[in-house]
Amino acid sequence: LNGKRIVWAIAGAAVVLVLFLALRRAPVPVEIGTVVVAPFTQSFEEQGKTALNHRYVLAAPIAGTLRRIDLEQGDPVRAGDVVAEVEPSRAALLDPATRMRILAESEAAAAEVRAAAGRSAAAESASALARADLGRTQGMRESGAISAAALDAARSRADQAEANLRAARADRQAALQRRDALAAVLDSQGKSGGSAILLRAPIDGVVLHRHKESAVPVNAGDPLLEFGDPRDLNIEVDTLSQDAVSLTPGMAARVLRWGGDDALEARVTRIEPGGFTKISALGVEEQRTRVRLDFVSPYEQWRRLGDGYRVEVEFVLWHAEKVLQVPSSALFRDNGQWFAYRVEDGRARKVAVDVGHRAAAATEVRAGLEASDSVVAHPDDRIDDGVRVTTP
Known part of the structure; x- marks a missing residue:
């Protein structure tokens, strides 16, 4: 009799184990990002052209x-x-x-x-x-x-x-x-x-x-x-009016994809007070404002540029050398608050994050995460608090 009970107990435990393994969710493969302290730049880019001042x-x-x-x-x-x-x-x-x-x-x-x-x-x-x-x-x-x-x-x-x-x-x-x-x-x-x-x-x-x-x-x-005078060259950029309000004379900028190997330094000299309507490549009406910049880099670095040449300009709104930051793709909003999934012991833990300056690739962290924390880089609807995760 005791032997039969032992057999039935083993069989029941085996069934429970099978059911547990069948119902248990497999770990979700995710890409992991890391919270780091590094230089941070908040900026936006626009297309412009060179023009002579006089x-x-x-x-x-x-x-x-x-x-x-x-x-x-x-x-x-x-x-x-x-x-x-x-x-x-x-x-x-x-x-x-x-x-x-x-x-x-x-x-x-x-x-x-x-x-x-x-x-x-x-x-x-x-x-x-x-x-x-x-x-x-x-x-x-x-x-x-x-x-x-x-x-x-x-x-x-x-x-x-x-x-x-x-x-x-x-x-x-x-x-x-x-x-x-x-x-x-x-x-x-x-x-x-x-x-x-x-x-x-x-x-x-x-x-x-x-x-x-x-x-x-x-x-x-x-x-x-x-x-x-080729040295009397400036840059004209038609920026979105909502971006122009963030600019001030003297603000730093970089000239990108102008034809040379290295980016050029520039600075804002004037934001015109009037705006105008411009049709985008997608056929959307946009309110834009003309912004003028002067080159800061030595003339020898950009002497190949002439009047009316196309350039790309990155306007630097804010920069600091040591900023705690998280990949922007790791953040999501829930009820008006920013959150991220921190990976702890193989599980995703939902944590509230107080954010500061934002850029396309990274976002400043003021509270909620610490340096070296691992986070889910691209959370989707399969991820929830406590879900097991794994890297592919």
Whole structure:
């Protein structure tokens, strides 16, 4: 009898074991992520293009005949170089009404020279002040008295003041040229064989566009050549308006996929106050705002870039060197709270997580997880608190 009981007990235990093994859930294969302390950058990317801050169009100061222009697009020029010559139209100058008009234009040109000289002097003073302020700011940054953002803002103001100075000097050069050209026209009237008017480059730079090349008649104001300074290049990016509100002048950015091997450093200089509607590639209406940036990297690193080149820009909203972070894919929301599944002894444990800055790949952890914790990288509906998990 006792032997039969033992047999039945063993059989019952075997049945229970079989049922337990049959009903027991197999471990769910999951991918594991790790909570780490590492550098963290919160950013977003947009497509943009390069553009010159200033373009200078050289126009015919008077009506006449343009001599052939030998310069080609891309040719370098120095400020003051003779780049074009115009032979005055003598027949028109014999007309009294035309003479009176040229006299009036000459007086206006002389007034513009004086005004341009004043603007140039003011720009020079502003540039010197901005450079001095930058020097003081650099010293304060080295002592830890101000933030890196304040130094970036001061550097941006100095660069902008220097660009304004270059533009003011070019405007003064153009005004001088027009005044001298009109004076030469008046001086040549009534003389045999009036000499050609020499037109000079307003800046150090390159030829961007040649509007005319052959010897042809021209009227006063006709564009002849367009110049630009390759070093005076900036970047224009049309960002979503909701992203633009996170940007401030002086904020750091990186230029990616521009054609070179390494990323370039840049910074925001201006966020335009007005927005506009743009249709996306998917046909969706978007409100966008234009943002302008200057290069921070040395010119030698991006000298191959030209006007109107396509680039990708990463705007850096926040950065820190040591941040506790978890893979963003490990987080999920439940009743308005962020959670993750921490792996403990082969089981997934649901834990609440207090998050900070977020990026595509990782999210800052303020509470709930610790460094070296293992988490389920991509939780799905098979995962629940206490479920056994395994790695494939």
